[in-house]
Amino acid sequence: MCTLSEASSSSSRLLFRQLFEKESSTFTYLLAYVGHPDRPALLVDPVDKTVERDLSLIKDLGLKLTYALNTHVHADHVTGTGLIKGMMPDVISVISKASNAKADLHVEAGDKIVFGKLFLEVRATPGHTAGCVTYVTGEGADQPHPRLAFTGDALLIRGCGRTDFQGGSSQQLYKSVHSQIFTLPKDTFVYPAHDYKGFTVSTVGEEIKFNPSLTKDEGTFQGIMENLNLSYPKMMDVAVPANLVCGLQDLVAKV
Numbered sequence: 001m002c003t004l005s006e007a008s009s010s011s012s013r014l015l016f017r018q019l020f021e022k023e024s025s026t027f028t029y030l031l032a033y034v035g036h037p038d039r040p041a042l043l044v045d046p047v048d049k050t051v052e053r054d055l056s057l058i059k060d061l062g063l064k065l066t067y068a069l070n071t072h073v074h075a076d077h078v079t080g081t082g083l084i085k086g087m088m089p090d091v092i093s094v095i096s097k098a099s100n101a102k103a104d105l106h107v108e109a110g111d112k113i114v115f116g117k118l119f120l121e122v123r124a125t126p127g128h129t130a131g132c133v134t135y136v137t138g139e140g141a142d143q144p145h146p147r148l149a150f151t152g153d154a155l156l157i158r159g160c161g162r163t164d165f166q167g168g169s170s171q172q173l174y175k176s177v178h179s180q181i182f183t184l185p186k187d188t189f190v191y192p193a194h195d196y197k198g199f200t201v202s203t204v205g206e207e208i209k210f211n212p213s214l215t216k217d218e219g220t221f222q223g224i225m226e227n228l229n230l231s232y233p234k235m236m237d238v239a240v241p242a243n244l245v246c247g248l249q250d251l252v253a254k255v
């Protein structure tokens, strides 16, 4: 199996970094095309608390940040998108149309986010929230192999996002994961938005085989999701309103 460092150094000219915010156990991903002197880059799911670290890394690596993407309206932390745009107004914030959140660019299934010769393809994976999307690296010449899937909270490693708020639906999540993620090539790397168990990466094949809830039939899955008994995220009342304006709430309040 191809390792993370192999994926990073493949002929696709993809530079890839997985970053972590420990208070909310959130992963942010940095991707860049380094086959051209412009070195266009994007961030997936930046967190407000670690924006300074991420922008400093981008500067160190000589990259040009072009897009800041969210997989969904997060309930447990404030997106870094607003802070990034405050400092770098040319960066394009991205979220799904179905999320009903403010952003420069609203995407839907089938859209492509292009950076250099690389691109991310948008797959609609609602269920954790109504507007969740998964971003998957492209297929074909110049694209990294194996593919990389940024699954947000739709699919976690040996888990999945809860479905008890923000338009969540266990029925919809089951369908999303089985039709949009489990149909990807089995060697596709799975990079989620969170991990609470110490994992960093999985593959589609591994989750098809070992995911404890999504390997079950749909009825059993729904029963599991109804009985998770998780407490609401501590930051929820702050994070959701902020993320609906892509973390721009302070800037908006000043206008």
Ligand SMILES: N[C@@H](CCC(=O)N[C@@H](CSS)C(=O)NCC(=O)O)C(=O)O
Residues within 6 Å of the ligand: 024, 074, 075, 076, 153, 159, 160, 161, 162, 194, 196, 230, 231, 232, 233, 234, 235
């Ligand atoms: N304790 C945390 C919140 C943990 C939580 O609810 N995480 C969400 C993803 S963030 S919306 C989730 O779906 N978890 C699934 C699971 O099985 O844990 C806090 O207070 O922030």
Ligand SMILES: [Fe+2]
Residues within 6 Å of the ligand: 072, 073, 074, 075, 076, 128, 153, 161
């Ligand atoms: Fe979430």
